[in-house]
Amino acid sequence: MTALNDLNALQASIAEAVLGQDEVIRQIIVGLLANGHLLLESLPGLAKTRTVKALARHLEAQMSRIQFTPDLLPSDITGAEVLHQVDGQNLIRFQPGPLFGNLILADEINRAPAKVQAALLEAMEERQITVAGNSHPLPALFMVLATQNPIEQEGTYPLPEAQMDRFVMKVLLDYPSPADESRVLRMLRAEEQVQHATADTAPPFTLGQEVIFAARREVATVAVSPAIDAYLIDLINATRRPADYDADLARWISIGASPRGGIGLDRCARADAWLRGQAFVTPDNVRAVAYPVLRHRLQLSYDAVADGVSADQVLQRILDKVAIPA
Numbered sequence: 001m002t003a004l005n006d007l008n009a010l011q012a013s014i015a016e017a018v019l020g021q022d023e024v025i026r027q028i029i030v031g032l033l034a035n036g037h038l039l040l041e042s043l044p045g046l047a048k049t050r051t052v053k054a055l056a057r058h059l060e061a062q063m064s065r066i067q068f069t070p071d072l073l074p075s076d077i078t079g080a081e082v083l084h085q086v087d088g089q090n091l092i093r094f095q096p097g098p099l100f101g102n103l104i105l106a107d108e109i110n111r112a113p114a115k116v117q118a119a120l121l122e123a124m125e126e127r128q129i130t131v132a133g134n135s136h137p138l139p140a141l142f143m144v145l146a147t148q149n150p151i152e153q154e155g156t157y158p159l160p161e162a163q164m165d166r167f168v169m170k171v172l173l174d175y176p177s178p179a180d181e182s183r184v185l186r187m188l189r190a191e192e193q194v195q196h197a198t199a200d201t202a203p204p205f206t207l208g209q210e211v212i213f214a215a216r217r218e219v220a221t222v223a224v225s226p227a228i229d230a231y232l233i234d235l236i237n238a239t240r241r242p243a244d245y246d247a248d249l250a251r252w253i254s255i256g257a258s259p260r261g262g263i264g265l266d267r268c269a270r271a272d273a274w275l276r277g278q279a280f281v282t283p284d285n286v287r288a289v290a291y292p293v294l295r296h297r298l299q300l301s302y303d304a305v306a307d308g309v310s311a312d313q314v315l316q317r318i319l320d321k322v323a324i325p326a
Helices: 003-017 022-033 048-057 074-078 114-126 178-196 209-220 226-240 247-252 259-275 283-294 302-307 311-321
Strands: 037-041 063-067 079-086 089-096 103-107 128-131 134-137 143-148 167-172 253-255
Touching: 003 022, 003 048, 003 209, 003 259, 022 037, 022 048, 022 143, 022 167, 022 209, 022 259, 022 283, 037 048, 048 063, 048 103, 048 143, 074 079, 074 114, 074 128, 079 128, 089 134, 114 128, 114 143, 167 259, 167 283, 209 259, 226 259, 226 283, 226 311, 247 253, 247 302, 247 311, 259 283, 283 311
Parallel strands: 037 143, 037 167, 063 103, 103 143
Antiparallel strands: 079 089, 128 134
16 A cells, blocks of 8 residues: 555544544644644534544554643653662663653643643654753654643633644534434444453554655655745735735734744645645645644734634635735
């Protein structure tokens, strides 16, 4: 099998465990190929954790789940230097924390204070942890998948802009359709029967890490024309200089996307094109990933909040205003 077939099989396998969230699963695969981190946001019970667990179950990877709470300390996730006795001698050795895994489920990340959230900054950007002046590299396959609840804001700590910008995409999960919800009920009943059965079940489809690395190398070869580069830059600049495009955009946007936004848009557009079997990026690939890549990078003004305008509505206006290359 080629890497593309393997990734399509991975996507299909996850979809069998998480019903009615096909677009979410696709965006997670795009984030995996783009070597980025994801922020999953939804109301409770919409399968955020289940989706991450399904991804981990079908990858030959170590998953670490960290439950973010107000009393969490940075060393609880990064690890710390611990005193050991070896042959009667006291030695200080670094004891890695749960952050030293492949897939990191940061559950309810906004419930931990700023000092704990800041402990993720170096890990997410530089793929290493520095403790007591010593740097410790993280695994080659390292992906933070953080979850948060858009309601119940009491006792939460909003993510700082520096950390939000380190997520390549913010993925929103919505309610499943009635048909999909009916399938969910039947699937869970079947899972309960399997749990109580004594017969061995077949092992799930699993994908080796080397396939992910091979796919990323192929994504890196997807061609991007100068016209697409110009389109990417125009979209980013429209968030920074909205008055050049529309008066309402100028009222709604307080701060636009950073250069990381353009880099993320480029990487995710190439990953989307590769998943579609294309050798080059088209405007449709850019538009397909624009919402998850940019929605969390826009800081909306009080006027936007007063008008009831969401980040996705602002992005829709931008996509309508910026000229599409021929």
